[in-house]
Amino acid sequence: MPSMDKSNYLFRQFSHRTRNKDFENYVVNAIWNRVGDLEVLPVTQQLVRTKKGPRFIDLYFPQVGVAIECDELHHESDDQASRDAIREASVFDALTSFDEAALEGGLHHVRQAEFKDSEELESRLDELAEIVRKRVEEQREAGTFEPWVEVHPDPVDYLRDREWLDLDECARDRVGFQYVVDIPNSLFGTALTPRQSQGWGSYRRLDEYDPAYGDLHLSLANLRVDSDDRGMNWDNTLSSDGLTLRETRLQRNQDEGQAWEKELRVWFVKDQRTNRDQSWRFAGIYELQDMRGGTRVWNRIATRLRLPTPDAPLDPSLPLFD
Helix, strand or coil, X not given: CCCHHHHHHHHHHCCCCCCXXXXXXXXXXXXXXXXXXXXXXXXXXXXXXXXXXXXXXXXXXXXXXXXXXXXXXXXXXXXXXXXXXXXXXXXXXXXXXXXXHHHCCCEEEEEHHHCXXXXXXXXXXXXXXXXXXXXHHHHHHHXXXXXXXXXXXXXXXXXXXXXXXXXXXXXXXXXXECCCCHHHHHHHCCCCCHHHHHHHCCEEEHHHCCHHHCCCEEEEEEECXXXXXXXXXXXXXXXXXXXXXXXXXXXXXXXXXXXXXXCEEEEEEEECCCCCCCCEEXXXXXXXXXXXXXXXXXXXXXXXXXXCECCECCCCCCXXXX
16 A cells, blocks of 8 residues: 555646646556556656757656657647746756656657557557566666655655765655755754744855855745745746746845856755645755846756765865765
């Protein structure tokens, strides 16, 4: 019997963003039921970056690199699909997106127009499920398969004794930080309580936790839909590929026109647009590239941050990030 946490994940995965798509709904559910393995992680509506813009892949199995695209009889134009993808993408979508080249050899199509009858369709679904099962079995025999164990691991337990805070690993394993204080507690072994979140703030010097971090800072960004929300000081956006973060001051920027220096920050972000992702997530290490007209533009330069261990501080001779 799956845990309710895993079950709730499956409920959401096989219901969101697929309304009015009967063929797609049937295909993704039928393939998943045929796979029949609760150690295999299914991802519906996986965001992929292409030369024509972002688009969603209907069903993706990240552990074995199998992606399935459902082609219904009537499609929206490529331009419209790209616009929809940009509009609907969440923080988690952006942080787990990848380039289209990563699908090479692993993308399979189910084209509704090609099937003369239901028997042909069912045979195709059997074939695709078997591809997934075979790749899983090959990895298990080789001892390389990493089973889907839980949906939201405890970040303190997850990062204990890890040398790096790794974006790809955190995104793959859906690591989130429910409270602000979960971030320093998980990364640096502090014991702050949720009630202390208010005093922790959204901007922090990391040398408070280890002198080797030097001028590296940590920041938090609430990402919002409506930039006209005048109740807030800042409107923050993350690009659909996760590479660019923009902070826009909603009130007049008194610092506009002043000189500025390069600055590095470790960013954690929370998506206010979707109920599927209400925890803080590691987005990477970003460098300040521009500051004009009340907007700061940050470009991601690294996806891994070196962490101190419980028994030893950071070695200053080693790189802090890569």
